[in-house]
Amino acid sequence: MKHDSFNESVEMYLKTVSELAAGDGLAPISALAQHLGISAVSATEMVHRLGEQGLVDHVPYKGVTLTLTGAQHAYRVIRRHRLWECFLSEHLGLGWQHVHDYACQLEHATADEVADAVAAFLGQPAVCPHGNPIPDRNGRLAEPDDEPLSEWRPGDRGSLSRVFPESFLLLDYLAMHNIRPGRTVIVTELAPFNGPMMVQIGGLPHALGHEIAAHIYGIRQNDQPI
Amino acid sequence: MKHDSFNESVEMYLKTVSELAAGDGLAPISALAQHLGISAVSATEMVHRLGEQGLVDHVPYKGVTLTLTGAQHAYRVIRRHRLWECFLSEHLGLGWQHVHDYACQLEHATADEVADAVAAFLGQPAVCPHGNPIPDRNGRLAEPDDEPLSEWRPGDRGSLSRVFPESFLLLDYLAMHNIRPGRTVIVTELAPFNGPMMVQIGGLPHALGHEIAAHIYGIRQNDQPI
DNA sequence: TAGCTAGTTTAGGTAAGCCTTAAAACAGCG
DNA sequence: CGCTGTTTTAAGGCTTACCTAAACTAGCTA
Ligand SMILES: [Mn+2]
Ligand SMILES: [Mn+2]
Ligand SMILES: [Mn+2]
Ligand SMILES: [Mn+2]
Numbered sequence: 001m002k003h004d005s006f007n008e009s010v011e012m013y014l015k016t017v018s019e020l021a022a023g024d025g026l027a028p029i030s031a032l033a034q035h036l037g038i039s040a041v042s043a044t045e046m047v048h049r050l051g052e053q054g055l056v057d058h059v060p061y062k063g064v065t066l067t068l069t070g071a072q073h074a075y076r077v078i079r080r081h082r083l084w085e086c087f088l089s090e091h092l093g094l095g096w097q098h099v100h101d102y103a104c105q106l107e108h109a110t111a112d113e114v115a116d117a118v119a120a121f122l123g124q125p126a127v128c129p130h131g132n133p134i135p136d137r138n139g140r141l142a143e144p145d146d147e148p149l150s151e152w153r154p155g156d157r158g159s160l161s162r163v164f165p166e167s168f169l170l171l172d173y174l175a176m177h178n179i180r181p182g183r184t185v186i187v188t189e190l191a192p193f194n195g196p197m198m199v200q201i202g203g204l205p206h207a208l209g210h211e212i213a214a215h216i217y218g219i220r221q222n223d224q225p226i
Numbered sequence: 227m228k229h230d231s232f233n234e235s236v237e238m239y240l241k242t243v244s245e246l247a248a249g250d251g252l253a254p255i256s257a258l259a260q261h262l263g264i265s266a267v268s269a270t271e272m273v274h275r276l277g278e279q280g281l282v283d284h285v286p287y288k289g290v291t292l293t294l295t296g297a298q299h300a301y302r303v304i305r306r307h308r309l310w311e312c313f314l315s316e317h318l319g320l321g322w323q324h325v326h327d328y329a330c331q332l333e334h335a336t337a338d339e340v341a342d343a344v345a346a347f348l349g350q351p352a353v354c355p356h357g358n359p360i361p362d363r364n365g366r367l368a369e370p371d372d373e374p375l376s377e378w379r380p381g382d383r384g385s386l387s388r389v390f391p392e393s394f395l396l397l398d399y400l401a402m403h404n405i406r407p408g409r410t411v412i413v414t415e416l417a418p419f420n421g422p423m424m425v426q427i428g429g430l431p432h433a434l435g436h437e438i439a440a441h442i443y444g445i446r447q448n449d450q451p452i
Numbered sequence: 453t454a455g456c457t458a459g460t461t462t463a464g465g466t467a468a469g470c471c472t473t474a475a476a477a478c479a480g481c482g
Numbered sequence: 483c484g485c486t487g488t489t490t491t492a493a494g495g496c497t498t499a500c501c502t503a504a505a506c507t508a509g510c511t512a
Binding site: 028029030040041044045060061 | 458459460461462
């Protein structure tokens with residue numbers, strides 16, 4: 001193994017590819033660029049460098065995937081990120097919507113020994129405050145089997161599991177409306193003409209736009225009693 | 227106020243100037259360069275840049291001091307550093323000699339709100355695990371009135387207050403010999419020909435070289451009972 | 453099937469922070 | 483006053499991570 005730690009920039013690329021490729025498996029460079037707030041040209045360039053280092057595979061004009069090595073490093077960063085989120089939220093009392101950004105800084109400045117010690121301090125938590133699973137120290141990540149609310153249908157009921165991907169604007173909105181993992185949810189109506197999804201969360205009615213519904217995941221339990 | 231946060235490089239320069247200028251008030255560029263592990267030419271270059279930004283004053287051929295603005299930023303970094311040290315050492319159980327280096331990474335990735343929350347979590351500690359004072363949120367630092375052991379004379383007694391400046395090799399050595407703030411100390415002998423200083427620390431005899439004795443501070447209490 | 457367009461890639465360029473080597477300027481000392 | 487070692491300037495380069503402008507696909511649409 002040549003490198004063992006990378007700089008912030010590389011880590012953010014790997015993390016972002018991992019997030020964007022979570023669904024279809026191929027992260028378009030434009031999405032990468034947009035997500036990282038840089039130009040597509042710069043992203044292409046960086047992807048080449050990462051490719052030379054064996055961290056990503058690039059299919060020209062199609063997109064980027066992580067290699068095994070790349071994925072391992074990405075998961076290490078994600079682990080540190082989510083562990084810090086737990087600490088900041090549970091022990092420092094910082095706001096649910098803020099800890100994501102604070103952790104995004106700390107994740108690049110955390111030695112593995114520190115991450116392990118934080119994990120022990122927290123009691124080896126399984127998920128971050130936003131419900132996303134925390135990889136173990138070997139970079140193994142339990143893929144949750146929930147579904148975005150956008151795929152639920154009227155009548156479906158269950159409980160919210162996570163918000164993904166996380167972004168301040170979305171988290172802030174959800175915090176304001178008291179929407180978070182653990183809350184019960186019932187889909188009451190799907191407005192026509194691609195309109196919003198009407199739901200009840202924790203007993204209160206909400207209208208969720210497409211964007212939002214696609215980023216909130218839940219576990220359907222239609223057979224459960226109300 | 228133009229900037230509010232700086233990058234790691236700038237922060238390390240400011241912090242290092244603050245440390246080196248702690249005594250005489252003027253940090254020679256050569257010392258800066260050596261401490262940061264870069265060439266003197268590069269350090270000069272960077273000092274110019276920092277000067278243009280109003281963070282340091284440079285007296286050619288003499289050395290560098292912090293401006294008021296520069297000092298404030300330096301103390302903010304030092305505050306974050308020492309707060310993290312407390313947390314890592316007291317709550318995560320990481321070794322006294324290791325936390326300095328871990329904190330040196332975290333100090334550049336910590337928002338002020340996080341630092342304040344850490345301080346509150348820790349109960350507003352006054353000193354780091356190595357005995358050095360923690361600046362308050364306004365960057366005010368209580369200068370301790372202790373003296374390096376190198377200035378003590380045979381017969382002097384008191385208690386260790388701090389290790390300064392901190393470096394892994396020194397801290398590791400001290401940890402190995404159970405020498406740390408709070409321990410009682412008695413100077414028993416000063417070996418001739420500039421030899422080592424013989425002391426008793428926590429009841430055990432030690433021979434301290436010049437380097438080391440100059441970096442360990444204590445408060446003399448010759449009038450105290452043994 | 454040719455043409456368009458959105459997305460992608462290449463070409464060429466910038467700034468920060470580093471580097472080395474060499475020459476010039478200075479401080480402190482004898 | 484002149485020597486000597488330290489400090490600074492000068493010159494030329496390197497790497498990383500960005501940029502804009504221009505050329506180029508891929509894949510659809512007419
Ligand atoms: Mn980050
Ligand atoms: Mn999270
Ligand atoms: Mn540092
Ligand atoms: Mn310390």
